[in-house]
Amino acid sequence: MLKVFLVEDESIVREGLRDNIPWQQYGYEFVGEASDGEMALPLIQKTKPDVLLTDIKMPFMDGLSLSRLVHQEFPDMKIIIISGYDDFEYARGAILVGAEQYLLKPITRAAMQKVLAELKTKIETEREQKTYQEKFQSEVREYEQFSRTDFFVKVFEGRMPVQDIYEEASKLSLKINAACYNILLFSLQEKRTGENTGMESEDFARKREELLHYFIRYPENLVFRWNVNTYGVLIKGSPEQMAEFAARCLENVERICHPAEDVLDWYVALGDPVERLSLLSECYGRANHLFAYRFLMPQMHILTGETIGRNMPEKEGSDRIRDIDPAKMDAGLIRDFLVQGARDEISDFVENYLLAVGEALQSAMFRNYLTLHVYFVSVSYVESLGGGREEFLKLLSSEGLTPEGQYDVDALPDYFCGLIEKAMELRDRESDNQSRHILKKALSYIEENYPLETLSLNSVAQEVNVSANYFSAIFSKAMQVTFVEYVTGRRMDKAKKLLRQTQMHTGEIALEVGYKDPHYFSFVFKKTQGCTPREYRAGGRG
Numbered sequence: 001m002l003k004v005f006l007v008e009d010e011s012i013v014r015e016g017l018r019d020n021i022p023w024q025q026y027g028y029e030f031v032g033e034a035s036d037g038e039m040a041l042p043l044i045q046k047t048k049p050d051v052l053l054t055d056i057k058m059p060f061m062d063g064l065s066l067s068r069l070v071h072q073e074f075p076d077m078k079i080i081i082i083s084g085y086d087d088f089e090y091a092r093g094a095i096l097v098g099a100e101q102y103l104l105k106p107i108t109r110a111a112m113q114k115v116l117a118e119l120k121t122k123i124e125t126e127r128e129q130k131t132y133q134e135k136f137q138s139e140v141r142e143y144e145q146f147s148r149t150d151f152f153v154k155v156f157e158g159r160m161p162v163q164d165i166y167e168e169a170s171k172l173s174l175k176i177n178a179a180c181y182n183i184l185l186f187s188l189q190e191k192r193t194g195e196n197t198g199m200e201s202e203d204f205a206r207k208r209e210e211l212l213h214y215f216i217r218y219p220e221n222l223v224f225r226w227n228v229n230t231y232g233v234l235i236k237g238s239p240e241q242m243a244e245f246a247a248r249c250l251e252n253v254e255r256i257c258h259p260a261e262d263v264l265d266w267y268v269a270l271g272d273p274v275e276r277l278s279l280l281s282e283c284y285g286r287a288n289h290l291f292a293y294r295f296l297m298p299q300m301h302i303l304t305g306e307t308i309g310r311n312m313p314e315k316e317g318s319d320r321i322r323d324i325d326p327a328k329m330d331a332g333l334i335r336d337f338l339v340q341g342a343r344d345e346i347s348d349f350v351e352n353y354l355l356a357v358g359e360a361l362q363s364a365m366f367r368n369y370l371t372l373h374v375y376f377v378s379v380s381y382v383e384s385l386g387g388g389r390e391e392f393l394k395l396l397s398s399e400g401l402t403p404e405g406q407y408d409v410d411a412l413p414d415y416f417c418g419l420i421e422k423a424m425e426l427r428d429r430e431s432d433n434q435s436r437h438i439l440k441k442a443l444s445y446i447e448e449n450y451p452l453e454t455l456s457l458n459s460v461a462q463e464v465n466v467s468a469n470y471f472s473a474i475f476s477k478a479m480q481v482t483f484v485e486y487v488t489g490r491r492m493d494k495a496k497k498l499l500r501q502t503q504m505h506t507g508e509i510a511l512e513v514g515y516k517d518p519h520y521f522s523f524v525f526k527k528t529q530g531c532t533p534r535e536y537r538a539g540g541r542g
Helices: 011-020 037-047 063-073 088-096 109-140 146-156 162-171 202-216 239-260 277-294 305-311 331-340 343-362 364-384 389-398 412-449 457-463 468-479 483-501 506-512 518-529 533-537
Strands: 002-007 028-034 051-055 078-083 101-104 180-190 221-225 230-237 264-270
Touching: 002 011, 002 037, 002 109, 011 028, 028 037, 037 051, 037 063, 051 063, 051 109, 063 078, 078 109, 101 109, 109 518, 146 162, 146 221, 146 230, 146 277, 146 468, 162 277, 180 202, 180 239, 180 277, 202 221, 202 239, 202 468, 221 468, 230 239, 239 264, 264 277, 277 305, 277 343, 331 343, 331 364, 331 412, 343 364, 343 412, 364 389, 364 412, 389 412, 412 457, 412 468, 412 483, 457 468, 457 483, 468 483, 483 506, 483 518, 483 533, 506 518, 506 533, 518 533
Parallel strands: 002 028, 002 051, 051 078, 078 101
Antiparallel strands: 180 230, 180 264, 221 230
């Protein structure tokens, strides 16, 4: 039942409309009345009617002024202007304030019925379309679109000229223009035991969704997936706002994640603000450098220049080897990086790792020990992948990365970077093999089940026995589209074939390709194909 509110200064007209129109019969509930705009406005704000019926000439506040204020505050509210003046200027004023209809007095019951029926149909259609749009956007999950990730990768790696950045952002409907920018990186990973290495827990998935939805609520944040467990946020605003925006982001990441540290590991790094799009690669470099400290300082979750600076060792007065914190030599630090780190983080990790060791590097004996330490941890990790020890040793030998030589302070970073790089090459190769197997099984399952409305990212991930988040990441990377985009495309291809080759009704085709609601099917078809199913069948596109 739609709600209607009446504003009319002539009591006889007002009471006549109120009492003689069978509102409920027409699908409306009469929720209030007033004699002028000034009295009406607070009542309208309270009752929030769907339709406002108002006279144009009234004391204190006329109908045009009232309609202007209502349209600004409630843009979806439909306005009907009633008037005793058949004057173009009045009609033009009604149009300017967003009125749907301009009715002349005296108003017949038949005329009012016609207008109310038209408005009811229009309101219901708009609400249906809005519901479908929200459902479609919810399925698409904007922050997971592959095209958005690909765009930010190119921008942050400095591979896109400024003009191209604006053009590509426009294509992706990203409002990227601002006076100042900063980059935030955050990772979430579920703490696992030997018994729960398969699917994500509901608690962990809920925390990730809560954090992502926090970011997308604010227009200054552009959120995107960076890799399986890492997301990025481009923060934009004025230079004066940037400190406030960044602090709010860090505060809310901690607010959401800290209470759940029993189920997840979380880290967040923040770069330094820049005032040009062309400097975003520098901003990203700084954020990524700080982000690499999560492997060296695992107890520190918020990684900024300030927090890292407070925890770095003092250089002056150090007694070299004696003053080294044994925790910094834990093999787990190297192994954790080999397992979870990205190859573009290697240089930053090695730099930070050696910086944490400090002046002990001046000792040749310690450098030899450190060389063997990193070497054996890397070899052990490669063995844990399921073999490949001999292949790895031959690869290191051919690359001159064996630990027999003496490495000076300047050569040590290159040696460590090369060693870790080769170990990660084998890791990624093994991961790609596993991903291809998962993807092959998933595509086969999708092909068999895409006509089912129950098919979802979660159901496919469960079928291939991986977490939905992991499956989403490897699927997008391999297929260059998200899961929803792929399934929707598959359904639309089938629908187009049925539209052209059969006489099936649209509702039947909708059911055949996985949509119980034929109206939503038509909405998605037009959204993705640029025309309605009927237009496509008639040869309008294709």
